[in-house]
Every structure is written in structure tokens, then in C-alpha cells.
Amino acid sequence: MRRDYIRSTLLIFASIVIGVVGWSGHVLLLPVALGFPVLWSTSQSRSVAALVSAAYFLAASRGLPQGVAAFYSSNIWPGLLLWLGASMSFVTVHSVLWTKYPNVRPFRYLLAAIVMFIPPFGITGWAHPVTAAGVLFPGWGWCGLGLMTAGLAGLVTRTWPAVAIALIGFWLWSAAIWTDAKLPEGxxxxxxxxxxxxxxxxxxxxxxxxxxxxxxxxxxxxxxxxxxxxxxxxxxxxxxxxxxxxxxxxxxxxxxxxxxxxxxxxxxxxxxxxxxxxxxxxxxxxxxxxxxxxxxxxxxxxxxxxxxxxxxxxxxxxxxxxxxxxxxxxxxxxxxxxxxxxxxxxxxxxxxxxxxxxxxxxxxxxxxxxxxxxxxxxxxxxxxxxx
Missing domain, CATH: 3.60.110.10 (Carbon-nitrogen hydrolase)
Structure with a gap:
């Protein structure tokens, strides 16, 4: 029981770190967000998956409370309420679709990913890991998006270490040759x-x-x-x-x-x-x-x-x-x-x-x-x- 508690705590803490680093505003760090599917899939229960999802989303959107307070010239509470409320769709989708059956898990996660980038849930679909496709597969277009989708599915299987190594390889290759997007002529x-x-x-x-x-x-x-x-x-x-x-x-x-x-x-x-x-x-x-x-x-x-x-x-x-x-x-x-x-x-x-x-x-x-x-x-x- 104590071991499960420690493991859950570590998963939640790791999810916070991934949310903060992946969504720090540095484009080459976006692939860090791909750690979230791994943590979600290794959660021991639906409740832990919900906490992991909440930790990731809240960490990734951490600027919202302060921003809302500045926008409305008010204290922090309205921003905190909006911050927590906005996280509910992300947490609900990922907790409902979590499953303990490994063979079903990739399909469930892909469904969660799709639900979170189309309305109505996509209206608050911030911090989506699929955004990292542009860093891992620059110039690959829809093929790159397909590979990223396949990679997300692979990260929630038992072979996730091999998938992670492959994605890290693409990440390092991309970082080595990275150039910013060009400005249109004129x-x-x-x-x-x-x-x-x-x-x-x-x-x-x-x-x-x-x-x-x-x-x-x-x-x-x-x-x-x-x-x-x-x-x-x-x-x-x-x-x-x-x-x-x-x-x-x-x-x-x-x-x-x-x-x-x-x-x-x-x-x-x-x-x-x-x-x-x-x-x-x-x-x-x-x-x-x-x-x-x-x-x-x-x-x-x-x-x-x-x-x-x-x-x-x-x-x-x-x-x-x-x-x-x-x-x-x-x-x-x-x-x-x-x-x-x-x-x-x-x-x-x-x-x-x-x-x-x-x-x-x-x-x-x-x-x-x-x-x-x-x-x-x-x-x-x-x-x-x-x-």
C-alpha cells in the first residue's frame, strides 16, 4: 500500500514537471509533453490517472490565474476558479477513457487525443501533446502528424521505451538542424x-x-x-x-x-x-x-x-x-x-x-x-x- 502511494505521488510530481517544462514557451521543449501519455498509461487506477491528468494540465496552464487577475483587475480567485474549471474537460476525458487493460489502452488514448482537439472538448484543448509534431517532424506535413499520432499510441503500450527512444532520436536530429519559420516575402x-x-x-x-x-x-x-x-x-x-x-x-x-x-x-x-x-x-x-x-x-x-x-x-x-x-x-x-x-x-x-x-x-x-x-x-x- 505504501509503495503504491509513493508511486502515485511520483507520477503526479513527474506530470507537473512535464507540464511546466514542456509548456515553458521554448519551441524545442514541446516534445517534453510526450511524457504525459506514458505517465497516464502507467497509472495504477482511474483516480490516479485523473490526478496525473490534472497535474499536467494545471501545470501547463499555470499562467491563467495571474493573467485573468490582471485582465479583470481583480484578486487571484476568479482566475483560480477559471483555471480549475477549464481543467475539468481534460481531466474528465482522460479519466473516463483510462483503462487497466493494456491491449485496449492505445485505442482509448487515441480517442482521448481526438476528443481533446475537436469541439466541444477541443474548445479548451490546451497543452495537447500532438503539437510537438512540428518539432519532431518539421516539413513532414500530414505524414508527420500521422507519425506523431502513431507515436502517441505507442507511448501507452508496453513497448513505450522503444517508442520513446525513437522519438528522442527524431527530437535530437530536429534540434541539431532547427531553424525558425521563415517570414513570407514582402x-x-x-x-x-x-x-x-x-x-x-x-x-x-x-x-x-x-x-x-x-x-x-x-x-x-x-x-x-x-x-x-x-x-x-x-x-x-x-x-x-x-x-x-x-x-x-x-x-x-x-x-x-x-x-x-x-x-x-x-x-x-x-x-x-x-x-x-x-x-x-x-x-x-x-x-x-x-x-x-x-x-x-x-x-x-x-x-x-x-x-x-x-x-x-x-x-x-x-x-x-x-x-x-x-x-x-x-x-x-x-x-x-x-x-x-x-x-x-x-x-x-x-x-x-x-x-x-x-x-x-x-x-x-x-x-x-x-x-x-x-x-x-x-x-x-x-x-x-x-x-
């Missing part, structure tokens, strides 16, 4: 450090400052400039006229985050602006649950909250290319990027407004994840974040 992403004022302070002077920032970035043959999520504030006819008028003496197109509001709620969007017009380029498929996306409002006849377009506009046309846009939260879950990759875009656009994540690893994790997906499918990547 594109430039602009990171900002405007804190909480971005998107909230939208007066004329702020708009002029943003236009000046774009002018400074649109040089040396740059034809497309990307600004972070919410950088434009509210997208209105007045803002559109101001920006199109200011673009009259430049050939650059600006891709910038904005918000479109109507009586029923709002859309988190990317807008494309050039000298001729401004248009909605992309509507966010999955806003942040809770703080932005609040579907329960409609149950009580209320309006408000961000709309989720789910499987709409997975790719958009811009210039002569096709892009897969990912706004903030969409970078942390699996299905939006895989849906986009089914349409074979030319590159990925990843933007975010992460001022509220100061002191956490959330923005570095977003950068690491988007880099991993871009590397897996051999796509160029342009990013723009506000901190």
Missing part, C-alpha cells in the same frame, strides 16, 4: 508594447500614431504590414476613411486586428486596409471562452459577448497568396490550425494582444505553438503581438 509583423491601452484608447492621436508605425514598417520592399489583435480598436466607417486616406501615398496593405460591434454582440476580426478600401479579412473562429465568448447569454434572452464563427473562413486570400489567420486563443488549441491546413494555405498569420499575460509564459507558448505548426507543414509565418 511581409512584416510589428510587435507593440502598449499594454492595456491597445484597443481601448482609440482616439485620433492613437490612430495617427498607429499609421506612423505602419509607415515606418512599410519600407525595403515590404508590401504587407501586420499589427496585433485589437490594434485598431473599433472598426467604423470613420476609422476606415481615416486609414484609407492615410494609405494614399503607400502601396503597403495593413492587416490589423479590430472589433466590430452591433446590438447583438461583437466580432473579433482582422481588417485589410489599402489605398482603395478597408475590408473584413477574417472573423475569429474561437474567441476566449468566458471572457469573450459567452454563449449562455442567449439562453436567457440576453445579448453581448463575442461571436464564435467556429469552422468559417479557415483561409483568406490576401495579395497573391492564401493565409491561415489565427487570433490569440486560436493558437492554443488544435482544431483551428488543422482545419486551415486542410485548405493548404501559403502561410500563417498569428496575432495576439497579450498585455494581460505579463509575467506569465502565455505569449511565449503562443509563439512556440504557431512556430511548431508552421514548421510541421513547411509554411511561412508572420506574427504580431502586443505586450
Amino acid at each position: 511581409w512584416r509583423g510589428v510587435d507593440l508594447e502598449m499594454g492595456a491601452s491597445l484597443g481601448r484608447e482609440a482616439g485620433l492621436q492613437r490612430q495617427r500614431d498607429m499609421i506612423a508605425t505602419v509607415r515606418g514598417a512599410a519600407s525595403d520592399g515590404v508590401r504587407f504590414v501586420v499589427l496585433p489583435e485589437s490594434a485598431l480598436g473599433f472598426w467604423t466607417p470613420t476609422v476606415a476613411r481615416l486609414w484609407t486616406g492615410a494609405s494614399g501615398d503607400t502601396d503597403a496593405t495593413v492587416i490589423v486586428g479590430a472589433v466590430m460591434v452591433d446590438p447583438k454582440g461583437y466580432d473579433n476580426v482582422l481588417v485589410a486596409i489599402d489605398r482603395r478600401r478597408g475590408r473584413i479579412l477574417y472573423r475569429e473562429r474561437m474567441p476566449v471562452p468566458g471572457s469573450m465568448w459567452q454563449p449562455w447569454r442567449s439562453w436567457f434572452g440576453e445579448n453581448g459577448g463575442a461571436r464564435a464563427d467556429f469552422f468559417a473562413n479557415p483561409v483568406v486570400s490576401i495579395g497573391a497568396g492564401r493565409a491561415a489567420p489565427l487570433i490569440c486563443y486560436e493558437q492554443l488549441i488544435v482544431w483551428p490550425v488543422l482545419q486551415s491546413m486542410l485548405h493548404d494555405p501559403d502561410f500563417i498569420i498569428a496575432v495576439g494582444n497579450g498585455w494581460w499575460t505579463d509575467g506569465t509564459s502565455i505569449v511565449p507558448i503562443q509563439r512556440a505553438v504557431t512556430t511548431a505548426w508552421a514548421k510541421l507543414f513547411a509554411k511561412s509565418l508572420v506574427t504580431a503581438f502586443n505586450t
Whole structure:
């Protein structure tokens, strides 16, 4: 009995370490998350598997309580409640599908992995180990994703040490030749450090400052400039006229985050602006649950909250290319990027407004994840974040 207790404690502690290290924001450390399936499969009981799952998920998403407290300017308790609540889907899926029968275990784990990257459970499917495919198999595309899936299944069998050795070999090989994802030709992403004022302070002077920032970035043959999520504030006819008028003496197109509001709620969007017009380029498929996306409002006849377009506009046309846009939260879950990759875009656009994540690893994790997906499918990547 004491031996089982010690073993369970070690499994939980190891799961915490894997969650912290694997999701530290360093792209080459993402494969550390592959230790989770091994720990899950070696759990002695369903209750231990649940604790191992909780330890991994909570450790991987450890920045959430602090970030939520900063976002709402409140104490830590709302963030802690959201942190624990969000972990319930991950823990429930992995505890329900755990089994003591080794021959069935690979199929159960694959089912858990699939359930956690498609809605509804995929809505909070953070820290998915399959994300490491981009590090182990850069450029292999769907074949690499298939190998990663097979590897996940192999890690929950009795032959997991051999599978782990093979995956570590791919990891070391990849790390030895690793290069960051390339920037699309003629594109430039602009990171900002405007804190909480971005998107909230939208007066004329702020708009002029943003236009000046774009002018400074649109040089040396740059034809497309990307600004972070919410950088434009509210997208209105007045803002559109101001920006199109200011673009009259430049050939650059600006891709910038904005918000479109109507009586029923709002859309988190990317807008494309050039000298001729401004248009909605992309509507966010999955806003942040809770703080932005609040579907329960409609149950009580209320309006408000961000709309989720789910499987709409997975790719958009811009210039002569096709892009897969990912706004903030969409970078942390699996299905939006895989849906986009089914349409074979030319590159990925990843933007975010992460001022509220100061002191956490959330923005570095977003950068690491988007880099991993871009590397897996051999796509160029342009990013723009506000901190």
C-alpha cells in the first residue's frame, strides 16, 4: 500500500514537471509533453490517472490565474476558479477513457487525443501533446502528424521505451538542424508594447500614431504590414476613411486586428486596409471562452459577448497568396490550425494582444505553438503581438 502511494505521488510530481517544462514557451521543449501519455498509461487506477491528468494540465496552464487577475483587475480567485474549471474537460476525458487493460489502452488514448482537439472538448484543448509534431517532424506535413499520432499510441503500450527512444532520436536530429519559420516575402509583423491601452484608447492621436508605425514598417520592399489583435480598436466607417486616406501615398496593405460591434454582440476580426478600401479579412473562429465568448447569454434572452464563427473562413486570400489567420486563443488549441491546413494555405498569420499575460509564459507558448505548426507543414509565418 505504501509503495503504491509513493508511486502515485511520483507520477503526479513527474506530470507537473512535464507540464511546466514542456509548456515553458521554448519551441524545442514541446516534445517534453510526450511524457504525459506514458505517465497516464502507467497509472495504477482511474483516480490516479485523473490526478496525473490534472497535474499536467494545471501545470501547463499555470499562467491563467495571474493573467485573468490582471485582465479583470481583480484578486487571484476568479482566475483560480477559471483555471480549475477549464481543467475539468481534460481531466474528465482522460479519466473516463483510462483503462487497466493494456491491449485496449492505445485505442482509448487515441480517442482521448481526438476528443481533446475537436469541439466541444477541443474548445479548451490546451497543452495537447500532438503539437510537438512540428518539432519532431518539421516539413513532414500530414505524414508527420500521422507519425506523431502513431507515436502517441505507442507511448501507452508496453513497448513505450522503444517508442520513446525513437522519438528522442527524431527530437535530437530536429534540434541539431532547427531553424525558425521563415517570414513570407514582402511581409512584416510589428510587435507593440502598449499594454492595456491597445484597443481601448482609440482616439485620433492613437490612430495617427498607429499609421506612423505602419509607415515606418512599410519600407525595403515590404508590401504587407501586420499589427496585433485589437490594434485598431473599433472598426467604423470613420476609422476606415481615416486609414484609407492615410494609405494614399503607400502601396503597403495593413492587416490589423479590430472589433466590430452591433446590438447583438461583437466580432473579433482582422481588417485589410489599402489605398482603395478597408475590408473584413477574417472573423475569429474561437474567441476566449468566458471572457469573450459567452454563449449562455442567449439562453436567457440576453445579448453581448463575442461571436464564435467556429469552422468559417479557415483561409483568406490576401495579395497573391492564401493565409491561415489565427487570433490569440486560436493558437492554443488544435482544431483551428488543422482545419486551415486542410485548405493548404501559403502561410500563417498569428496575432495576439497579450498585455494581460505579463509575467506569465502565455505569449511565449503562443509563439512556440504557431512556430511548431508552421514548421510541421513547411509554411511561412508572420506574427504580431502586443505586450
